[in-house]
Amino acid sequence: MRNALKPIAIVAALVMSHGTAVAQSTADDIAKYREMIADGNPSELFEMEGEELWKTPRGPMKATLEKCDLGMGPGVVKGASARMPRFFKDTGRVQDLESRLLTCMQTLQGIDPKLVIDGKFNSGERKTMAALVAYVVTHSKGDKVRVDMTNPQMKELYALGERAFYYRTGPMDFSCATCHGEDGKRIRLQDLPNLTKHEGAAAGWGSWPAYRVSNSQFWTMQHRLNDCFRQQRTAEPIYASDVTIALSVYMAAKANGGEVMTPGLKR
Amino acid sequence: MANPMRIRASAKDGVTEVRVLMSHVMETGQRKDASGALIPAHFITELTAKHNDKVVLSAQFGPSVSTNPYLAFKFKGGAKGDKVTVGWTDNKGESRADEVQIS
Incomplete structure (x- = not known):
């Protein structure tokens, strides 16, 4: 025996x-x-395109974005995205990188934000936006995530973001937390970061926007979030809407102090 | 006009390492768009790399190479300040050449 x-x-x-x-x-x-x-991160190609777009006069006002204030003063790009989302006095609200770029495009160049908000990913002004984002985030690579959570509006959005993160919806009754609220989860072979903890949020927030090798596209955070909603099988969020900014604030706050590795490289 | 490439070339111990990132759709001709129509083939067919005026690498590319191809290679010789030129031609006859100084 x-x-x-x-x-x-x-x-x-x-x-x-x-x-x-x-x-x-x-x-x-x-x-x-x-x-x-x-x-050979192909994000560089988008970054080059974005840099050119930043310096090219465009829109009805034929102006460049070189005076765009991303929170560090007009035209300062270095380190700007590491400190976003942030509260902007001139617009009186918290903005993420993309909603802030929309403001700049509107005020400096006269480009209607609707072209981006109602547009399609990878085409038209949204494509332009992606290149601009690639340019801006590259200049925060190696920086630390530093979002100011002392601002009351940031706190308000954090609370909204947290609610949205745990809000179960859609035919599968999914929330963000279903996939991103525990350690050791994965989809196919990809490890999913636990965004409720600092390490996971730093890994996730710190490496987006990113180039996706599988579809040869550069994805901004708005694009990333939009696809999370799609995978939840729920309604797509409006581009640069408060809920998308709130989710960004939630992730960035959790990631505070982590390294910025943008633009990332994903499969 | 095709988008620019990003080329990096660095010399060390008599060997120059060149890294090239090309911007190209590299469409195979096998894929279909949303309406079911074939997307016409559009890919790089030939690539030539020169050190000053001397060809150090010539390659034939095909549809199996990925979008936005990345190519890295080494050649003997090359000194700081020398010129490295990389050029490609695609099946539609478009071409692009970019130049960089060895660092």
């Missing part, structure tokens, strides 16, 4: 160790893959 049981125990042990080895090597291989392609 004792002899008969022994091999089974050994087999069980082998199976278990084999299982973890596979899981580890998959995560390792993805990390290796990211490292390999990080050298």
Whole structure:
């Protein structure tokens, strides 16, 4: 009896160790893959396009965005996105990078924000927006996430963002927290960050906007959030609406102090 | 007019490493759009890299190469300040060449 049981125990042990080895090597291989392609992150192509767009006179007012104030003074791009979303006195509200760029495009260039808000991703003014975002976020790479959570409006949006994060909706009764509220969750082979904790939020918030290798597109945070809603099978949020900014505030606040790795590189 | 490439070239111990990021759709000709119509093939067919005026690499590309291709290679020789030129031609006859100084 004792002899008969022994091999089974050994087999069980082998199976278990084999299982973890596979899981580890998959995560390792993805990390290796990211490292390999990080050298030639095609975000750079979007960044180059964005830089040119930033300096090109456009719109009815034929102006450039070089006087756009992203919160660090007119025209200052360096470190700007690491401190966003933030409260802007001139508009009297909290804005994320994209809603702020909309303000600049409207006030400086006379471009109607509706062209972006009602537009489609990867085309027209939304495509322009993506390139501009790529340009701006590249200049915060290596910085630390530093959003000012002492501002009362930021606190208000954080509370709204938290509610939205846990709000279950759609035919599958999903919330953001369903996938992003626990450690060790994954979709297919991709590890999902736990956005309710600092480490996870820093990893997630810190590496978006990003270039997606699988579809050769550069995705802004608005695009990323829009797709999260789509995966929830619920109604798409309005571009640059308060709820999208609130979710950004929630993630950025959790990520505060983490490293900015934008533009990221995703599969 | 095709979008610019990003080229980096650095010399170390008599070997120059060149890294090129190209902006190209690299459409295979096999894909269909939302209405079911074939998207015409559009991809880089030839690529040439020169060190000053000497060809150090010539390559034939095809539809299996990804969108926005990345290419890295090394060649012997090359000194700081030398010129590296990379140029491509695609199946529609469009071309693009960019130049960089070795750092």
